Amino acid sequence: MQPRSASETGGAGTESRSPGKGAATSIPPAPPRVVKRFFEFSLLGMLASGFAAVASSGALDWLSSILTIAALIMRALIIAGLAEFRIPPRVVAALALGYLGFFPLDYYYLSGTFLEATVHMVFFLAVLKLLTAKTVRDYGYLKVIGGLELVAAAILSTGPVFLICLAFFVVFAIATFAAGEVRRAAGGRVVVSRDGLRAFTRRLGLLTAALFAGIVVMTAVLFFVLPRTARAAFGRFAPQTLHLAGFSNSVTLGEIGEIKQSSFPVMRVRSYQNDGFLQVKWRGAALSQFDGRRWFNPPNEETRVENEGGVIAIRTAVQGLRQGRNLVYQVHLEPLVSDTLFFAGDPETISIQVPFLRYSRAGTFHVSPRFGMRGLNYSVYGFLPNEWAEVRFTSAPLAPAVRQELLTLPSLDPRIVELTRSTTAGADSEVQKARAIENHLRRDYGYTLQLLKTPVADPLAYFLFERKKGHCEYFASAMAVMLRTQGIPSRVVTGFQSGVYNPLTGWQLVRASDAHSWVEAWLEGRGWTTFDPTPADPNAGQPGLLSQFTLLTDAAQQFWQDWVVSYDLDHQVALASRMREFRWPRWQDAVAGFTETAAHAWRWIPWAAAAVAAAVLAVMFGPAALSWCRRRTWWRRVSRGESRRSDATILYQQLLKSLEKRGFHKPSWMTPAEFARVIRTPEMSRLAGDATSAYNELRFGGRADAAPRMLRILEQIEKL
Numbered sequence: 001m002q003p004r005s006a007s008e009t010g011g012a013g014t015e016s017r018s019p020g021k022g023a024a025t026s027i028p029p030a031p032p033r034v035v036k037r038f039f040e041f042s043l044l045g046m047l048a049s050g051f052a053a054v055a056s057s058g059a060l061d062w063l064s065s066i067l068t069i070a071a072l073i074m075r076a077l078i079i080a081g082l083a084e085f086r087i088p089p090r091v092v093a094a095l096a097l098g099y100l101g102f103f104p105l106d107y108y109y110l111s112g113t114f115l116e117a118t119v120h121m122v123f124f125l126a127v128l129k130l131l132t133a134k135t136v137r138d139y140g141y142l143k144v145i146g147g148l149e150l151v152a153a154a155i156l157s158t159g160p161v162f163l164i165c166l167a168f169f170v171v172f173a174i175a176t177f178a179a180g181e182v183r184r185a186a187g188g189r190v191v192v193s194r195d196g197l198r199a200f201t202r203r204l205g206l207l208t209a210a211l212f213a214g215i216v217v218m219t220a221v222l223f224f225v226l227p228r229t230a231r232a233a234f235g236r237f238a239p240q241t242l243h244l245a246g247f248s249n250s251v252t253l254g255e256i257g258e259i260k261q262s263s264f265p266v267m268r269v270r271s272y273q274n275d276g277f278l279q280v281k282w283r284g285a286a287l288s289q290f291d292g293r294r295w296f297n298p299p300n301e302e303t304r305v306e307n308e309g310g311v312i313a314i315r316t317a318v319q320g321l322r323q324g325r326n327l328v329y330q331v332h333l334e335p336l337v338s339d340t341l342f343f344a345g346d347p348e349t350i351s352i353q354v355p356f357l358r359y360s361r362a363g364t365f366h367v368s369p370r371f372g373m374r375g376l377n378y379s380v381y382g383f384l385p386n387e388w389a390e391v392r393f394t395s396a397p398l399a400p401a402v403r404q405e406l407l408t409l410p411s412l413d414p415r416i417v418e419l420t421r422s423t424t425a426g427a428d429s430e431v432q433k434a435r436a437i438e439n440h441l442r443r444d445y446g447y448t449l450q451l452l453k454t455p456v457a458d459p460l461a462y463f464l465f466e467r468k469k470g471h472c473e474y475f476a477s478a479m480a481v482m483l484r485t486q487g488i489p490s491r492v493v494t495g496f497q498s499g500v501y502n503p504l505t506g507w508q509l510v511r512a513s514d515a516h517s518w519v520e521a522w523l524e525g526r527g528w529t530t531f532d533p534t535p536a537d538p539n540a541g542q543p544g545l546l547s548q549f550t551l552l553t554d555a556a557q558q559f560w561q562d563w564v565v566s567y568d569l570d571h572q573v574a575l576a577s578r579m580r581e582f583r584w585p586r587w588q589d590a591v592a593g594f595t596e597t598a599a600h601a602w603r604w605i606p607w608a609a610a611a612v613a614a615a616v617l618a619v620m621f622g623p624a625a626l627s628w629c630r631r632r633t634w635w636r637r638v639s640r641g642e643s644r645r646s647d648a649t650i651l652y653q654q655l656l657k658s659l660e661k662r663g664f665h666k667p668s669w670m671t672p673a674e675f676a677r678v679i680r681t682p683e684m685s686r687l688a689g690d691a692t693s694a695y696n697e698l699r700f701g702g703r704a705d706a707a708p709r710m711l712r713i714l715e716q717i718e719k720l
Contacts, residue, residue, distance in 0.1 A: 034201065035179060035182050035183050036183060037079060038175070038179045038201050038204060039139075039176065039179035039180055039182075039183050040079045041076075041079055042172050042175035042176040042179055043139060043142055043143070043146075043172075043176045044072065044075055044076060044079065044130075045168065045171075045172035045175075045176075046143070046146045046169060046172035046173050046176050047072065047126060047130065047142060047145065047146045047149070048072050048172075049165050049166075049168035049169040049172055050145075050146045050147075050148075050149030050150050050153065050165070050169055051068050051069075051072070051123070051126075051149060052161075052165045052168075053149065053150060053153030053154075053161075053162050053165035053166065053169065054119065054123075054149055054152050054153045054156060056153075056161040056162065056165060057153060057156035057162070058264075059116060059119065059156045060119065060123070061120070064119075064120055064123045064124075067123070067124075067127050068123050068126065068127060071126070071127040071130040071131055072130065074130070074131060075130045075131065075133075085131055086132075087128075087131060087132050089132075092128055092132050095128060096125065096128060099121060099124050099125075103117060103121055106120055106121075115152070115156070118152075119152050119156075122145060122148050122149065122152065123149075125141075125145060126142070126145045126149070129141050129142050129145065130142070136184075139180070143176065146169070146173070150166070150169055153165065160556045160557055160559070167212075170212055170215060171208060171209070171212050174208045174211045174212060174215075175204065175205070175208040178204055178207060178208060178211075179204060182204070247284050247285055247340045247494050247495075247515075248285060248339060248340055248366070249285065249287070249296055249297045250287065250294055250295065250296035250297070251285075251287060251294065251295050251296075251473060251492070251494055251517070252293060252294045253293055253294070253459045253460070253473055253474060253477060254451060254452065254459070254473070255473070256471065256472060256473045256494065256515050256516070256517055257449055257451055257470075257471040257472075257473070258451065259512050259515045260449055260471065260512065260513050260514075260515050261449065261513075262511075262512040262513060263511050263512065263513050263550075264334075264511060264512045265334055265509060265510070265511055265512075265554065265557065266333070266334055266496065266510050266511055266512055266514070266515075267282075267331055267332060267333045267334060267342060267496075267510045268331070268332045268505075268507040268508065268509055268510070268558065269282075269329055269330065269331050269332075269344075269499070269507065269508040269510065270329060270330045270506060270507045270508065271327070271328070271329045271508075272328040272329060272330065272379075273327070273328055273329075275327075276501060277498070277500075277501035277508060278327070278329065278344060278498060278508060279498050280327075280344035280345065280384065280498055281344070281495055281496070281497065281498070281516065281518065281530075282342040282343065282344060282495045282496040282497075282498075282499075282510060283342065283343055283344070283345075283363075283493055283495045284340045284341075284342050284364070284493070284494050284495040284496070285297075285340050285362075285364045285493070285494050285495075286360075286362035286363060286364055286491050286492070286493045286520060287362075287491060287492050287493075287494070288362060288405055288406055288491045289405065289408065290408075290409065290410060290477070290480070290481065290492075291410050292410040292411070292412075292458065292459075292460065293459060295473075295477065295492045297360065297362065297364075298405075301360055301361060302358040302359060302360045302366065303358070303359050303360075304356050304357075304358060304359075305356060305357045305358070305359050306355070306356050307352065307354060307355055307356055307357065310351055310352070310353060311349055311350070311351050312349065312350045312351075312352070312357060313348070313349050314346075314347050314348055314349065314350065314359075323385070323386045323389040323390070324345070324383055324384050324385035324386045324389075325383075325384055326381065326382070326383055326384075327344055327345060327380070327381075327382050327383070327384050328379075328380070328381050328382075329344065329379070329380055329382075330377070330378070330379045330380075331376075331377070331378055331379075331380065332375065332376075332377050332507075333375055333376040333377075333378075334375050335375045339366045339367050339368065340364065340365070340366055341357075341365040341366070341367065341376070341378065342495055342496065343365070343380060343382060344380075344382065344384060345382045345383055345384035345385060346363070346382055346383050346384075346385070347365075347380050347381070347382040348381050348382055348383060349380070349381045350365070350378055350379075350380055351378060351379040351380075352367075352376065352377075352378035352379075353377070354367050354368070354376075356368075361402070362491065387526075387529050387530055397524075398489060398522055402489075403489050403522075406484070406489035406490060406491060406522065407484050407487065407489055408484075409481060409484050409485070412460075412461075412481065412485075413458055413460075413461035413465075415461065415464070415465055416460070416461060416464060416481065416482065416485070417485050419464065419482070420437065420482040420485045420486060423436050423437055423440045423482070424436050424437065424486060430486075430488050430521075430523045430524060431523055431526070431529075433483075433486050433488065434483060434488065434521050434523065434529070434531055437479050437482050437483065437533070438479060438531045438532070438533045441475050441478060441479055441533035441534075441535075442475075442533055442534070442535045443535075444468075445463075445468050445469060445470070445475070445535065446468065446469035446535065446538075447469065447470075447471065447534065447535045447536065447537050447538065448469045448470060448471065449471055449537075459474070460474070460477055460478060460481065463478065464478055471534070472515075472516050472517045472518070472534040473492070473494075473517045475533040475534040475535075476492045476493075476517040476518050476519050476533065476534070477492060478533070479519045479531060479533040480492050480519050480521075483519070483521050488521050488522065488523070489521065489522040490519055490520065490521045490522070491519070491520050492517055492518075492519060493517060493518050493519070493520055493530075494515075494516075494517045495515075495516060495517070495518075496510045496514045496515055496516055497510075497514040497515075497516045498510075498514070499511065499514050500551070502551045502554055502555060503551075504551055504552065504554075504555040505554070505555050505558050507558065509551075509554050516534070517534075518530060518531065518532040518533075518534070519531045519532070519533065634647075634650075635711070638651070638707045638708070638711060639708055639711055640708075641704050641705055641707065641708055642704065643698060643704045643706075643707035644704075645698065645699055645702060647698065647707055648695050648698040648699035648706075648707070648710075649699070651691075651695065651698075651707065651710045651711070651714070652672070652691070652692075652695045652710075654714060655688070655691050655695075655710070655713075655714060655717070658714060658717045658718060659679075659684070659688065659717070662684070662717075662720070664679055664684065664688075672692045672695065673689075673692055675688070675692075676688040676689040676691075676692050677689070683720065684717070684720065687713050687716055687717055687720075690709070690713055691710055691713045691714070694706040694707075694709045694710045694713070695710065698710070
């Protein structure tokens, strides 16, 4: 059935009205496609930003991440009309019910926590709804899922990436709800302007940006006035950010190598003596027993040290035995599963807000795990000995039981004993033997972070005689075992290398990739002495652009931790005190400062003037230039025959403008066909009639080839 022309219907539309601006027509109850597409893309952005917020916390497993990303991409293709995907409703219901049965298994055997299992369920339901959403109820479920994603991210995330994701989420949420209201209102039979949806996406986008800016401005004051207390309420439900195995009372060969694969921040250190970068090792746990695969400490060897007054004093004789210097520093330890505190040298006093510490005879300090869940802050006054300086006094010998424990060995490969004998041949003292073993391992073995693909029966012998390369705990274990075969008490220490100094914050950043282990040997006449047999990492590059960017993100992370995650009443009082101390400059000071600044900035005035001139020109002529470019783009598209029905109205409006310039004005009550016939100039009447016929073919018949004909007619009218 061919569509009726405008002359048959009495006008250019379904009513007797001209197709000019403000013409009206009755539309079916389905919302316009541009509104529906804007709504669906906004909702997709809302879900994507919620997913990114959760993923940035590191608490989402790789399988859930891959499935969600694939579902987001597929949904975007479906909205754009580039793909189709259908799942029978019965299958969707079966999958949802099946996951309800899987949820307890995930909780007890896979995730281990209720929060992680719930997050997995939320994203599974999100994937199902993303691929099958069609009805208003489905879209409502997706909005709820997006909100749940953001709540989960608020609990799991402690980094500034959450703020970026939150900003995008708010923008997309505003756009989603605004477009949803427009979509709902457009669902009934209403009379709208035929060109009323022109630039709908731009207008609603600008409204969204304005609402977002208003929200940011209104909440900025509340952000710094109200301390955040939700973290304390949700902290016990949140899983740990990073699991540091091997930094408590045991370490299995290979565990530290796994930790070094990560660049997660572990702690930040700041010197109270303005020392800047502290080139030290951060000592954690000292382990004394070895079973061939694992270093560990015997149970029940710790003593409890009560914290009275917030400061714990440690009795030590090291400062009197050796030369060295004092260190005063502050440590911020990130939330860890490990309950070990890390120190440079030997601590003398520890200022920490916990009721007690657990102290082992190996010099290791532990806190209760519940205190380490939220991170720890402690200050230390300690002593860093120069272990190779002249010894002032002879240290007391080890107790026989302790010495025997530090010499105990499991069943060893005979080649290890023979290797030790050949390495230490010619060494007369314990110091020379220890140096010979250390130099042999550093010189004749290689460093690698590649983990063993399959377990081996004797990892230490495999390292020494087969693979001949490894990472730090293999070198430390080999040296400690070889020292014990020579009757030298030794133990393996786990901790961290120095890290890197961040000049933006004044703090020293230590990451998981700085994890390290070394050896402490008891040498007669010297006491405990540190040895590090691990060779340098050949893949350690020089600081570059990436490292500078890392320091910048670390500064943002620290600001976020101090003023967002840890923002409390103390921070609020400090901020208020700084505001009270702020002094507005006097008029004379302001003039002097302005003069000095202008003198220094004089050479930049030409560039600034050019920038201002460019900005003024952009403001004055930018909109007109942009409009001209859009018209040219539209004209070229229509000239190629790539036109839409809505282009017919625009072309007819241009026809009316051209005729008005020549004295032919169309009354609002006259139909296009009648108007063409009443034009007295024969040539102009013929062209107007041809243009009206082309308009009807494009507007009601959908014939794209009619648009180029209307353009040619307009060009002919302009030439008359």
